[in-house]
Amino acid sequence: MITAPLHGVVPPVCTPLTAGCEVDVPSLERLLDHLLDAGVDGLFVLGSTSETAFLPDAHRRTVLEVAVARAAGQVPVLAGAIDMTTLRVLDQVRTAAAAGCDAVVVTAPFYTRTHPAEIDRHFRLVAQRSPVPVFAYDLPVSVHTKLTADLLCGWAADGVLAGLKDSSGDEAAMRSVTLATRDSAPSFSVLTGSETTVDTALRMGVHGVVPGLGNVDPHGYVRLYRHCVAGEWDAAAKEQERLIRLFDLVNAGSAARMGRGSSALGAFKAALHLLGVIGDPLTAPPQIPLDAGEIDRVRTRLAESGLL
Amino acid sequence: MITAPLHGVVPPVCTPLTAGCEVDVPSLERLLDHLLDAGVDGLFVLGSTSETAFLPDAHRRTVLEVAVARAAGQVPVLAGAIDMTTLRVLDQVRTAAAAGCDAVVVTAPFYTRTHPAEIDRHFRLVAQRSPVPVFAYDLPVSVHTKLTADLLCGWAADGVLAGLKDSSGDEAAMRSVTLATRDSAPSFSVLTGSETTVDTALRMGVHGVVPGLGNVDPHGYVRLYRHCVAGEWDAAAKEQERLIRLFDLVNAGSAARMGRGSSALGAFKAALHLLGVIGDPLTAPPQIPLDAGEIDRVRTRLAESGLL
Amino acid sequence: MITAPLHGVVPPVCTPLTAGCEVDVPSLERLLDHLLDAGVDGLFVLGSTSETAFLPDAHRRTVLEVAVARAAGQVPVLAGAIDMTTLRVLDQVRTAAAAGCDAVVVTAPFYTRTHPAEIDRHFRLVAQRSPVPVFAYDLPVSVHTKLTADLLCGWAADGVLAGLKDSSGDEAAMRSVTLATRDSAPSFSVLTGSETTVDTALRMGVHGVVPGLGNVDPHGYVRLYRHCVAGEWDAAAKEQERLIRLFDLVNAGSAARMGRGSSALGAFKAALHLLGVIGDPLTAPPQIPLDAGEIDRVRTRLAESGLL
């Protein structure tokens, strides 16, 4: 089901919650339709934007089942299998594969102190035992190590991984890997997690984009991707710059009151609530909710961007 | 069952594994007996020394059940409830409490980006919903934030927490918290995770010690603790210095081949294997095993210290 | 002399040294000619590539004098004024201005622990007392803080700074600043320090490029810049990809033997020596010199890239 390399717009799907902090299934279904109707090329559930670090295993299973059912084979579903180390990750991988996902997305070990040899052993063991293709998830802000080009190119050359989801913010390193694998491992897919450098990442040769802001404006990212594919770089830059201005909504929450994660995820959900897609803007504890004034900042950004 | 404040020697118990990477229950029982027979004052399971980050939930449950059964009410059993954020931690807390543990040990959120207000909300929610007392686990090397004295003193004053397990290595901060809570929250327990500053930590007024090396030489730590309680500071220093030299076994594994965690946990298990306590020195993947020469370095340290 | 915004290729000039660790003036003159003959648009002396952190004040003065004399007004000369805090930086600024530089490049305070309010006070004081325009130098790998978009946009709007030299590697943040200042401060110049994302940085709207590798292949960067200005994006990408492959020479030095700075600066100087531009590839202590095998790796990269 997964193309090789996977390409296009693959939004990381928010996880709507009820006031009692359960998965809000009707809202999740509406959100998935909102994305599919916009023409996205795949779905990524249980990543950072999905609040996967905040979701108990039972919630994670619900998200997997709903996403696979709603995608219904129209587009591939990638699932984060996020846990601290190899055996715990493999438990998550098996659950995701059993739910019908097309691929899993896995980080280096975290919480433990790691060494490159241990990171290498981790990915090779996970890939060997996974029933579905494995993408590496490079997310140093969470994992506190960066996947090196040497490791990534080795895994690509050995066929260990299907691709890389790069949320490191290190465009130079991402470009090196993209260039190095272009000839040596042509089915290896590089996806950027950036919201604001999509056009330039595609110029560098990456295959797909996984923008959290794609929950709020999937049509914008689909248009942007299509401009790039068509070589319409000036139109692409204009669309990208509109999305950069919209992306400022992630700063809606006060830095004195909350972390940047609470602010960004709270803003995405507030936007989806203002747009009528989801029923409640709640984020999972211990995140701090946006207050009314902060939600107004989100509303203003939506209006300026023509979405409201 | 837990005294307030909890005090004495509370070793963090290693988790012996079989060659197939299952919990080696007979070895775990022998290790628990080895500790209880030495006269320890409590047991801490599912912390870093227990490889909790590497153990699937099913393994964790086995460890809890074996430890509670073997302690059999002679000493309290504390259990790490280690996961990324509030709702996931609460799942771990409920499992530990159901297994009969006397208290749980909980870190700040990790993997996510956090803010002090979120850390505060996290501990208050966990404590409010936990059936058993909660200790804060300050472990910046894993969690990537440090618990501040302000937060800790607030939780102590409000009766949120039973105590602190300090593995930060920041003795000055630990002393501030110990001094500040001595009068304001006399039942608040401060435990140090250090192997090598036990005598000085006890001079600062901490109540107990949680040394990973206590798996290997529980008699040494029990003697050291008793010297300190008796005010025999020179004898304490002499015992502590012997243990510092023994502790060098954590450097047995080559830094070129493996991380410091693989080396330290591998060395503890190699020592327990050489001492005949456990059946196999295996550590969980993706840790790198010690090779024969590295195990010889462990043997040498044991011999120099009079244990072998 | 400085255009506003400053634009084009502005290489950071290496500082050739004699065997006795003095500035090798004839080699420096040949290097400056090598750059000027290739058609560069400016020169940046006393930055990281110049080993400014390794040069005593007397060496720095020599570099300034030689560069200003050799540039002879054909192109502007920017000078790093690198020191820990405000008053020490101002000593460096005055020396650079007295030597005839056209602008200075200044980092946030380092070695001390800083706060955004202190960084703001620092740049405003330096700019107020500097006889020449001031560029901010964003170099978190050395300074250990990142200049925020809020601070940068405030300085641009208030006319405090002439521009930004961005070596943070954070392309998304650089793009935000570029976009935000485009209308509000049109004379504010954004220069990227990247060797490998020049084409995409120019697509984002930055004005100039300061590539360390430009010492080795100034013609390549001049061609690349001209392709971008002409909108020849595919030709630009091809040239950029050749330079990415050449840039791999920075990995010539063994990571087991030396730091990445020793390797990169040693490789630039080895290349300049192999190309006959400078007399000795020596870097300043305590950097570790490349050995013969490592210099061979540099030679291979030069040959593959058509330079040798």
Next chain:
Amino acid sequence: MITAPLHGVVPPVCTPLTAGCEVDVPSLERLLDHLLDAGVDGLFVLGSTSETAFLPDAHRRTVLEVAVARAAGQVPVLAGAIDMTTLRVLDQVRTAAAAGCDAVVVTAPFYTRTHPAEIDRHFRLVAQRSPVPVFAYDLPVSVHTKLTADLLCGWAADGVLAGLKDSSGDEAAMRSVTLATRDSAPSFSVLTGSETTVDTALRMGVHGVVPGLGNVDPHGYVRLYRHCVAGEWDAAAKEQERLIRLFDLVNAGSAARMGRGSSALGAFKAALHLLGVIGDPLTAPPQIPLDAGEIDRVRTRLAESGLL
């Protein structure tokens, strides 16, 4: 002049400034007398507490001359020789030695990216060319690397260094080095930079203490040191705990308005001003001054501690 090992109370001397930001020589002389009269065993100028990172070279020279003259051979004067790398440090070393200092205190390279082999080369080159004994200054909060026990023990064994000034806060590592050098290099001196773990550091075997708070209460630290030497550990703990409470004055400055350095150094100077020792509490730019309410917090701490 320097004993081997150097021992006792060696306060790091604040640098009083005039309103015009020049060194306030009469205030500095009064401060030096304040310390010498209290019976300190040495003086450390141009360290962090002296704001050395903020002082131009001309200010540094004035401080050196005044301190050497005022000490007049009664106690040794150690001088920080703080700069980025080897050749620049050697310029500072020569100036300090020429001014008559008894030893210099030197950090690992900073601002540059370093490797252990480069740190080793740095200290060996500096020591070889220094006319006076060299102490290593371990200050990871500023330097961003930690000196390892391996490097320190190697330098001690080879006679490269006279000792270590440990401001790392890592008591366990400091104890390892102290224990390892006790027999192998008996003249090697270990000094702790801590204000709040003096009694326990002395129990571990360190030789001296370099407490910034010693500017404010030198009599307290002299009493504390003498209690420890006499084996009066309970009296020592009581004095230490009083000083810990006094030390809270470093938090006087609002964390929303300024960095922790501005707060701590501003509080030391405010205290010295309130005690009538120095003429002006000014700290060097870009530090933020304490406001009236913050100075009141300092006054309260002094009063509670019996100093005012």
